[in-house]
Amino acid sequence: MPFLTVADVLRLPVIAAGLPRVAAGEHQLSRTVRWVHVTELLDPASFLEGGELVLTTGMPHPADPTQLRGYVDQLADVGVAGLVVELGRRYQHAPQELVTACRERDLPLIVLARGVRFIEVTQTVHALILDAQGELLRRAQQVRELFTSLTLRGADPEEFVQAAADLTGCPVVLENLIHHAVICRTAGPPEGQVLEAWPRRSRTAPTPDRAAASGPEGWLVAPVEDRGRRWGRLIMLPHVSGPPIGPEQTMILEQAATALTLARLTGRPEWDRRAHSSVLLDLLHWRYRSRTEARLRAEALGLPTTGHRLVPVVIDHADTADADTTVTGHLAAELPISGVKALVGDLSEHRTGLLLALARASAWQPVVERVGRDLRGTFGEGLVVAVGPGVTELSQVTRSFREAEQIADAIGPGTGDRPFHVASDIGLPELLYSLRDDVRVQRYVEQQLGRLVQHDARHGSDLLSTLREYLVAAGNKSIAAKHVGLSRQAFYQRLRTIERLLGNDLESGAHRTQLHVAVTALDVLGGAGGTVRPASL
Structure with a gap:
């Protein structure tokens, strides 16, 4: 029992002995009980801070319904966890005006049919609360050590958010100032569509100065800063069918938001x-x-x-x-x-x-x-x-x-x-360039042009350029000879030498196509005018 709720208190033997009955606020029994306060004052709000379970015999309650409603309003405004009224001294049954006022303010009203010793209730509940607070402190130390360890080793922001989700068991979202969900992590399988209509839903939840519940969906929101300026926020979404947000979840989200703020100071902030x-x-x-x-x-x-x-x-x-x-x-x-x-x-x-x-x-x-x-x-x-x-x-x-x-x-x-x-x-050059690392293309170039390139390297000739111009001219010898600045006779002689070295008939369209692909591949491989390295090497 990490934190006591109103429902938890009602199950305690010291309260159960009074035969408690919930007369109003049935859906608010999950409220956390921070303390128990016994009072017979008509205006106790000045002595309360919120979260208390108020015990009373009803002795000071006024008969005027308006004043009785004002009494309930005081308790609701200060944020008490609930009101417990012991029957027998002032009331034989809960007055309808009190029940109605509590229902209108959604304040849990518990009626005890039998008398109980309030001192035993406070001692029992306070002991449990102090134990829970001690456990929370120990838990906070463990959580702080975890996030410190992540910070010191320069963890990525995804790891901080995932740690928060794992520790709370709830979906956690890191978003920037324009409500873009930068990181979303869940503990285990996601429940529902966490990010459905995210920017619209997010804008309905204001950002508090520190971790606190916010918005119509009851999100827990904690700001994340960057060098003293607001960068975004960390959001924990409570499970629809699960318990409401408690002090432990708030502590975890605060620790995670602080760690993310430090991470923006010490790491790469391009989240x-x-x-x-x-x-x-x-x-x-x-x-x-x-x-x-x-x-x-x-x-x-x-x-x-x-x-x-x-x-x-x-x-x-x-x-x-x-x-x-x-x-x-x-x-x-x-x-x-x-x-x-x-x-x-x-x-x-x-x-x-x-x-x-x-x-x-x-x-x-x-x-x-x-x-x-x-x-x-x-x-x-x-x-x-x-x-x-x-x-x-x-x-x-x-x-x-x-x-x-x-x-x-x-x-x-x-x-x-x-x-x-x-x-x-x-086109063909681009296609061959995309295949430049394929050993089959390299082997094809070597098989088609290897002897010609090696001849140029050994004799200082330029037969490869002659072949390239001939292929570009689509086999038109006169145009190719003009481009290389040779007479037709000299150009024809070079073509015969190329045919002899390669064992190809340059008059054949099929052979010219094969050589054109090979020369283009050689060019895109960066070997134009150079030596083709055999694929086997």
Whole structure:
């Protein structure tokens, strides 16, 4: 029994002997009893602080219903846990005016049919309360040590939130100032849809100065700060069928919020980006158990999904460690200013993911073009912006993101001046570039061109360039000879040498196609004009 409630007190033998009957406030018996106060005063509110279980024989109660209602109002306003009236001295039964007043204020009213010794009640209950307080202090020390350990080893914010959820057994959400659910953790299987309509529900719960119940759903809310300024808050949602929030849960959430505040001082404070990255990676690999879960998680971060076109974008970029900001940080700062709804996060060290949510009737190309030109102007032309096909269902984003990644893999850095690329931009060079690490492509290049490249290296010749021009000219010898600046006779001689080295008939269209693929692959592999390394090596 970590904390006594009104219901717990009623089950104690010292109270049960009085045959207690609940006359009002039946649904408030889970209130925590902080203390027991015996009083026969008509105006006891000045001696109370809230949470007390008030014991009385009713001797001072006025006969005037208005004054009796005022007595109940005093108790309710100060926040007492309940009112216990012993029958026999003043009342033979609880007056209807008292019952009605307690019902209107939802104040538990317990009537004792038999007399009990109030001194025994206070001694018994106070002893239990003191034991519970001692247990709370011991528990607080354990919780403090746990969060201190997490802080000292630089734990991620997800670990703090998960620890709070595990310790309380309730869902816990970390959100920022604009009511985006940055992290959500539950202890065990989630109960219901925790994040359903999250921003709207969250705005109904004000933020107290310290951990306290707030809002119509009875959330426990604790502020999280960043260098003396409010950053967001930590929220614990009580289980619908479980007990109300008690002192232990409040203590745990306070400790967790303090640890998160310290973590923002000592660690990497980019929690919003981490949350975006986590959702994007979960979408990319579809780690969600259902479409509903994916929708709620995305919407809790402010991304509208219903009635919008979702456009996945992948940006490959070089190391920006020396820049004032990263590509991800730049996009996270600039997109909200332009009014674009999007998730922005790191997919890997040199790859940024972007999921745009645009109105279905609007064109996505102008938005992506602005993004691409802005990035190229800020970070140079060595990055690639690849766009997957727009979709209308969040479950389709995975496939579209995969296609954007394939486009990014196929488009080499610094290729052209286009602000973005789509699937139709992938030709033979781009396809071979995406397969550049495939040993089968390397072996094919070696088999087709190895002898020719080795001959050039041994003799200082340039037969590979001659072959390349001949293939580009689609087998037109006159045009190719003009491009390389050779006479037709000299050019023909080189072609015969190439045919002899490769054992191919250059007049054959099939052979020319094979060689064209090999030369293109060699170029994208970075071996143009150089030596092809055999695949076996």
